[in-house]
Amino acid sequence: MNEQAAARVRILSPAELLARLAQPLDLLTGGPRDAPVRHQTLRAPIAWSFDLLAGAEPVLFRRLAVWAGGFTLDAAEDVGGDAALSSVFDTLSSLVDQNLVIERRRLDGEIRFGMLETIREFALEQLAASGEEAAVRDAHAAHELALAERAREEFKGADQAAWLERIDVEHDNLRAALGWLLHTGAGERALRLAAALWWFWWVRGHLSEGRAWLEQAVAPTDDSPLETRARALYGAGSLAEAQGDYEQAARLHEDALALYRTAGDQEGVADALASLGQMARDQGDYDQAVRLLDEALATCRAAGDHRGAAYALIELGTVASYRGGGQLALALYAEGLEILRPLADSRGYAAALTNVATMTFVQGDPERAAPLYEEALNLWHDLGDEQGRATVLTNLGEIMQHRGDLEQALTFYREALPIYQQTGDRRNAAAVLTNLGQVARERGDLLAAAALLAGSADVYRAMGDQEAMARSLEALAGLAVAMGEAEQGTRLFGRAEALRDEIGAPLAIIAAERYEQDVAAARALLPEQLFAAAWSTGRALPMTEAIAEATRLASGLAREERAALDDALQDFPL
Numbered sequence: 125m126n127e128q129a130a131a132r133v134r135i136l137s138p139a140e141l142l143a144r145l146a147q148p149l150d151l152l153t154g155g156p157r158d159a160p161v162r163h164q165t166l167r168a169p170i171a172w173s174f175d176l177l178a179g180a181e182p183v184l185f186r187r188l189a190v191w192a193g194g195f196t197l198d199a200a201e202d203v204g205g206d207a208a209l210s211s212v213f214d215t216l217s218s219l220v221d222q223n224l225v226i227e228r229r230r231l232d233g234e235i236r237f238g239m240l241e242t243i244r245e246f247a248l249e250q251l252a253a254s255g256e257e258a259a260v261r262d263a264h265a266a267h268e269l270a271l272a273e274r275a276r277e278e279f280k281g282a283d284q285a286a287w288l289e290r291i292d293v294e295h296d297n298l299r300a301a302l303g304w305l306l307h308t309g310a311g312e313r314a315l316r317l318a319a320a321l322w323w324f325w326w327v328r329g330h331l332s333e334g335r336a337w338l339e340q341a342v343a344p345t346d347d348s349p350l351e352t353r354a355r356a357l358y359g360a361g362s363l364a365e366a367q368g369d370y371e372q373a374a375r376l377h378e379d380a381l382a383l384y385r386t387a388g389d390q391e392g393v394a395d396a397l398a399s400l401g402q403m404a405r406d407q408g409d410y411d412q413a414v415r416l417l418d419e420a421l422a423t424c425r426a427a428g429d430h431r432g433a434a435y436a437l438i439e440l441g442t443v444a445s446y447r448g449g450g451q452l453a454l455a456l457y458a459e460g461l462e463i464l465r466p467l468a469d470s471r472g473y474a475a476a477l478t479n480v481a482t483m484t485f486v487q488g489d490p491e492r493a494a495p496l497y498e499e500a501l502n503l504w505h506d507l508g509d510e511q512g513r514a515t516v517l518t519n520l521g522e523i524m525q526h527r528g529d530l531e532q533a534l535t536f537y538r539e540a541l542p543i544y545q546q547t548g549d550r551r552n553a554a555a556v557l558t559n560l561g562q563v564a565r566e567r568g569d570l571l572a573a574a575a576l577l578a579g580s581a582d583v584y585r586a587m588g589d590q591e592a593m594a595r596s597l598e599a600l601a602g603l604a605v606a607m608g609e610a611e612q613g614t615r616l617f618g619r620a621e622a623l624r625d626e627i628g629a630p631l632a633i634i635a636a637e638r639y640e641q642d643v644a645a646a647r648a649l650l651p652e653q654l655f656a657a658a659w660s661t662g663r664a665l666p667m668t669e670a671i672a673e674a675t676r677l678a679s680g681l682a683r684e685e686r687a688a689l690d691d692a693l694q695d696f697p698l
Contacts, residue, residue, distance in 0.1 A: 189247030193296030282468035322359025329547030354383035408590035408627030602642035618662025
């Protein structure tokens, strides 16, 4: 697909693409078929070359146009139809010799073929006029479905990176196949294809696009196999969870769980339980998180699912770390890593290693955490997993910030933030904004710090992420004290403390020193009686009022000194 067509794929929703499937020339050229003079000039030599084709050549030529993102010889054979293997090979070679098909050798040695877009548009017209378009597109979709379902299994093994790259190369063809299946009402096959691809969309950060395809594929399908429907619902829930849409994610995961139980799919049951447990953890309901994750662990062990058991142990370790049980968390992580190490699950191992590094960091040992993060970063890079890489970059930035190397911290944050923004990962983007706000404060850019911290707090509130909300309130409280608003800062400290008590989430050890310094500064600026009253008032503040106070900290000053704020924010791009 050329750059113009690729741009249209990015800006059109799947529904809009479906509506335009019958008008490929308009979609790809940006105008009607008889409008551009230049286009008509280009058509003449293509039509002349087409008229010279003989035998099987014109048939294969028009059929190959169905491939939106290039194709292999095997793929050409799948749409070549009634020709023998040698005939497809010979005919394709002839089309290459006549410059109607281009041959390209990839860096990995694979040979792929394709058409210049203007030639492909002409071939699509011939395909539409031939009366065989539906059969050819069905063959194309069957090829892509078989590839995606194989990839779904291969993603679990040692060749994850190679298969992710392979699906990357085929992504335009997969989009075209999904569009065709939905357009023609082939609901079950569309559902199978979308369900097979959710993991790819998740890893590669195509969160919004993946959700749109999955929601379209699930909506009209009532009679598909239970496990296929459950897998699609679970995938849609995972993508929604990654974007912080917890209400929708919980509904989708619960629906998937019910279907997995009915189908007797124990691996699916464990996956859905684990995801619901993760969301309970992120929203501060640690007792519910432990119940769900314990059930997931027991389900995996009963089914002999070692990989699933390892993931459940790692998630239980994260809950333990949030509750302040550092040693228990490390023991659970170590057990999970031991299970994963011989399974050749590079992604699982990278995720576990990242969690161990994070646990080590928040427990107050950044020097031990740094080499673990660096090892994990290399693993994520080799896997081509941008989400995992962004997570480690953010964490390395926090270590640099803790060391006082603010410029290096900014470098890491600026590399991570666009990845989160491009994938629609609001939760992690907000975490980077919080970190940038703290860097701004340390550099003396208090106006920029106020805007960044208030913005991230509002994201956390909208998402219902209470533990992150507590951290955000503490950061805003310390900033308020630094800006001379000690009473307001004390109220925010009180609200953050109450929130932590409500959800059972103690302050991370790594954050304790800054917290204690800020509280001490507030206490020094206020008479003891006023300090105690402000703290008590803050504990009872409704969350909406606490957010309003935090917002006032940023918006009031921004109104007074807009030019200064704009200047300050230049170093902290949102």
